[in-house]
Structure formats: structure tokens, C-alpha cells
Amino acid sequence: MRNIVLIGFMGTGKSTVGKRLAQSLAWDFVDTDCVIGEVTSLSVTEIFRRHGETRFRSEERIVVARLSQQGQIVIATGGGTVVDSRNLEALSQNGIIINLHASMEAILSRIGHKNDRPLLKGTREAIEKLWTERQVCYAQADFTVDTSQKNIDEVVSEILARL
Numbered sequence: 001m002r003n004i005v006l007i008g009f010m011g012t013g014k015s016t017v018g019k020r021l022a023q024s025l026a027w028d029f030v031d032t033d034c035v036i037g038e039v040t041s042l043s044v045t046e047i048f049r050r051h052g053e054t055r056f057r058s059e060e061r062i063v064v065a066r067l068s069q070q071g072q073i074v075i076a077t078g079g080g081t082v083v084d085s086r087n088l089e090a091l092s093q094n095g096i097i098i099n100l101h102a103s104m105e106a107i108l109s110r111i112g113h114k115n116d117r118p119l120l121k122g123t124r125e126a127i128e129k130l131w132t133e134r135q136v137c138y139a140q141a142d143f144t145v146d147t148s149q150k151n152i153d154e155v156v157s158e159i160l161a162r163l
């Protein structure tokens with residue numbers, strides 16, 4: 001069985017939905033950020049702080065290449081994973097790619113005050129610019145589910161119905 005790969009901007013629900021989706025299918029769930037954390041023994045924030053984004057992206061590419069070799073897993077990617085076309089290509093070879101979309105408003109209200117993501121530290125304008133620039137990458141998914149107005153169960157049901 002091919003993997004199910006969730007892509008999309010930060011705060012669109014990739015990890016939460018991915019876990020629930022994997023439970024529904026009785027498949028394993030993998031979050032690329034968590035694997036990078038295990039491999040490096042550092043949190044994403046720490047990798048960015050100590051080594052910079054370039055190092056994070058190279059760890060991410062290695063993890064993506066490895067996970068792409070497996071099958072029957074639900075993979076939640078990081079928001080920037082598919083900005084690198086090599087990652088999208090690797091993930092697509094053995095996976096169905098699902099874009100979780102959410103409006104800027106929904107994203108900002110979800111991340112609220114407990115935001116520790118390095119790339120969401122900027123102004124609203126900077127975040128919005130990144131969100132806009134990345135839509136073209138996310139649009140390459142096999143299909144998109146808008147999570148803005150939906151709860152987790154609704155998103156999971158929609159994905160299961162469209163698989």
C-alpha cells in the first residue's frame with residue numbers, strides 16, 4: 001500500500017489529522033519533525049537556533065528519502081517540506097499527497113499564543129507572504145481538503161471518502 005502524505009502550511013492540522021487518520025486505518029503514523037528530532041536529539045527550534053534552517057532542511061531531506069521507501073504509513077510533513085521539489089518527488093513515488101489547506105485567519109487563531117515555530121516568529125505580513133508563496137507548492141497535491149471550518153473528524157472523514 002502507498003503511503004498517505006499530508007502536506008500544507010503550519011497550523012493546518014497535519015499532525016493532529018494524521019494521527020487520527022492512521023488510527024482509523026490501523027496504520028503507523030510518522031511526523032517528519034519528530035523523526036528529525038529523534039535523529040538529531042534536538043527539537044526543531046533548537047536545530048534552527050543552533051545550526052540554522054539549512055541544516056534542518058538537509059536533515060529533513062534525509063528523513064523524507066527514508067520514509068518514502070516505506071509503505072502503508074501516514075506521514076505528516078513539515079510546512080516547508082514540499083517547498084523542496086526533491087522531497088515532493090520522493091514522497092509522490094510511493095504516496096498519495098494530500099494538501100491540508102487553511103485560511104490565514106484559521107491558522108493564526110489555531111497557533112495562538114503558544115507558538116514556538118521558528119518560521120512563525122515574524123509579523124503577520126511576513127507569515128502571510130510565506131503562506132502565499134507556498135500555495136503553489138501545496139497545490140501540487142493529489143487533492144486538497146480545506147480544514148479552516150472543519151473539526152478533526154470531518155477532515156478525516158473527507159480524506160477517507162476521497163482516497
Ligand code: S3P
Nearest residue numbers: 009010033044078079080117118
Ligand atoms: C516549517 C514547519 C514546521 C517545521 C519547521 C519548518 C516550515 O512544521 O518543519 O518549523 O517551514 O513551514 P509544522 O508545519 O508541522 O509546524
